[in-house]
Amino acid sequence: MIREILSNVRDVVELTLLWRIWVDGRAIRAIEAASHNLYIQYFAERKEERKKKLEQLAAARAIKAAKKMEIPAA
Secondary structure, rough: OOHHHHHHHHHHHHHHHHHHHHHHHHHHHHHHHHHHHHHHHHHHHHHHHHHHHHHHHHHHHHHHHHHHOOOOOO
């Protein structure tokens, strides 16, 4: 009788541990997905910032080239 009770208790403990592992695994996958989405968002923002910076530099070069092409009024 005691062996049966101990066996049942052990089974319950094992099932509880398996359930906790499953829940933790789901939480870890959710965290990984959120991290992945943050990385995608971060790199998209960095790409947009770089694009804007390159556009500003191109505009500044164009203005500088236009000033060099101007004929000074005497």
